[in-house]
Amino acid sequence: MLDGGAVAVSEDDDVTSNRTVRQMEDRIRELERHLGRKTLEAEILREALDKARSKKPTLLARSPLRGDFQ
Secondary structure, three states: OHHHHHHHHHOOOOOOOHHHHHHHHHHHHHHHHHHHHHHHHHHHHHHHHHHHHHHOHHHHHOOHHHOOOO
16 A cells, blocks of 8 residues: 555656545536536427427517528
8 A cells, every 4th residue: 555655646646635536526516416407497498499489480480589580
């Protein structure tokens, strides 16, 4: 174990404490949860937009959001 520790410290790699690694892992989990929520929100909004388009095709056809509005 001592030999392994000496090799790890003698290399050019940065040494990171266990506490820092745990903090980074916690942050990654938090960001993954946020990403999951935003992905779900995007899916819900996409479905709502698809339903709105199917219910009111004439209004959306003239919408400036479509890009072909003159």
